[in-house]
Amino acid sequence: MAGGDGIKQMPVEDEILNANQAFYDAFARGDFVAIDALWSRKHPVSVVHPGWGCLHGREAVMDSWRRILEGGRQNSIRCEQPVVYQFDRLAYVLCREVFPEGELIATNILALEEGQWCMVHHQAGPLQRPSSVNDQALH
Amino acid sequence: MAGGDGIKQMPVEDEILNANQAFYDAFARGDFVAIDALWSRKHPVSVVHPGWGCLHGREAVMDSWRRILEGGRQNSIRCEQPVVYQFDRLAYVLCREVFPEGELIATNILALEEGQWCMVHHQAGPLQRPSSVNDQALH
Numbered sequence: 001m002a003g004g005d006g007i008k009q010m011p012v013e014d015e016i017l018n019a020n021q022a023f024y025d026a027f028a029r030g031d032f033v034a035i036d037a038l039w040s041r042k043h044p045v046s047v048v049h050p051g052w053g054c055l056h057g058r059e060a061v062m063d064s065w066r067r068i069l070e071g072g073r074q075n076s077i078r079c080e081q082p083v084v085y086q087f088d089r090l091a092y093v094l095c096r097e098v099f100p101e102g103e104l105i106a107t108n109i110l111a112l113e114e115g116q117w118c119m120v121h122h123q124a125g126p127l128q129r130p131s132s133v134n135d136q137a138l139h
Numbered sequence: 140m141a142g143g144d145g146i147k148q149m150p151v152e153d154e155i156l157n158a159n160q161a162f163y164d165a166f167a168r169g170d171f172v173a174i175d176a177l178w179s180r181k182h183p184v185s186v187v188h189p190g191w192g193c194l195h196g197r198e199a200v201m202d203s204w205r206r207i208l209e210g211g212r213q214n215s216i217r218c219e220q221p222v223v224y225q226f227d228r229l230a231y232v233l234c235r236e237v238f239p240e241g242e243l244i245a246t247n248i249l250a251l252e253e254g255q256w257c258m259v260h261h262q263a264g265p266l267q268r269p270s271s272v273n274d275q276a277l278h
Contacts, residue, residue, distance in 0.1 A: 043226075044224060046222075046224065046233055048233065048244045048246065048264065050264060050265075050267075051264075051265060051266065051267030052244075052266075052267075053235075053244060053266060054220075054222065054233045054234075054235075054244055056222060056233075081193075083185075083193065083195060085183060085185065085259070085260070087182075087228065087229040087250060088227060088228070088229070089226065089227070090226040090227070090229045092248065092260065094185055094187065094193045094195075094260075095193075096192075096193075105187045105191075105192060105193055105262070107187065107246050107248075107260065107262045109231065109246075109248075111226060120224070121224070121231065121233075121246065123244070123246045123262050123264065124264070125187065125189060125190075125262065125263070125264025125265065126190065126264065126265075127190065127191075127192060128189075128190030128191075
């Protein structure tokens with residue numbers, strides 16, 4: 001670049017947050033093609049939707065997203081309070097997923113492949129007691 | 140070793156599964172000291188217990204385990220169907236947590252530090268429909 005200016009690189013944490021946000025933007029748009037593009041094709045993928053068992057493998061994971069997006073109730077999802085944890089080429093984001101009906105807490109795991117942070121795992125579960133921390137029947 | 144025998148190394152997947160199982164063994168014993176030893180001291184840790192919000196940092200995470208173990212209902216927990224995903228020095232295990240009252244699905248993230256796989260994150264959420272995959276209100 002003329003003048004010796006360096007190319008400004010985005011901090012890695014911002015790249016991860018952007019990839020996480022892109023996932024929720026696609027979810028909110030009901031955009032299966034974008035969701036599909038954001039999930040890894042190089043690494044094994046898995047997902048745990050709230051109440052569901054573990055789904056392993058790209059076919060099962062993408063089929064689950066297709067079914068969920070067809071449900072059409074996802075349009076108002078918002079990601080809030082994302083926190084990034086990064087270990088070299090793997091990272092995870094913990095965040096709240098806010099719907100009109102309530103909130104979920106999510107763990108999103110992303111892997112760096114060919115310069116892009118791609119989703120490899122997602123677990124979301126219901127937030128029942130946002131303001132208290134108590135014992136409960138199932139730990 | 141005499142005779143030129145090599146030292147047999149445990150496959151990495153088995154090391155990760157053993158660390159994951161040690162966590163559930165400690166949980167079942169109500170052994171807070173063992174839980175504390177199994178969680179990382181070198182990396183930031185976090186936890187999402189079912190229904191709770193995200194807890195960040197060792198003090199909050201360990202305080203949550205202390206409260207849960209004091210509840211005393213954890214003795215019959217069993218880990219079933221663990222599946223390991225490994226990326227260099229970070230791995231995660233997806234598994235079922237079986238209690239008399241029901242089942243949870245967990246994502247356990249472990250980091251390799253000084254030769255030992257240590258827990259850095261745990262999220263567990265209720266399994267509601269073990270045999271079916273359907274649309275639902277909150278994806």
